Amino acid sequence: MSTLVPSACPYDCPDCCGLLAEVAGGRVIAVHGDPAHPYSRGSLCPKMVHYERTVNHTERLTHPLIRTGPKGEGKFRRAS
Ligand code: SF4
Numbered sequence: 001m002s003t004l005v006p007s008a009c010p011y012d013c014p015d016c017c018g019l020l021a022e023v024a025g026g027r028v029i030a031v032h033g034d035p036a037h038p039y040s041r042g043s044l045c046p047k048m049v050h051y052e053r054t055v056n057h058t059e060r061l062t063h064p065l066i067r068t069g070p071k072g073e074g075k076f077r078r079a080s
Contacts (some may be wrong), residue, residue: 004023064078
């Protein structure tokens with residue numbers, strides 16, 4: 001069983017489209033346009049239509065990082 005959670009697109013775009021995140025078992029399994037949004041009225045652009053893939057990607061950064069070595073070395077520590 002899934003639940004629809006109202007949200008908004010996180011991208012830096014002036015439309016700020018409304019989203020409904022479909023959540024099951026603590027994970028976003030799909031993203032839908034929010035028909036109640038006054039501008040986008042339920043539509044989503046191609047960048048967001050499968051945003052659950054981005055949210056659940058194994059290499060997605062989930063914490064801010066601070067570089068600890070020279071640029072390009074790939075050394076970081078987690079910011080507080
Ligand atoms: S869904 Fe697409 S058009 Fe809407 S705010 Fe996000 S990036 Fe912009």
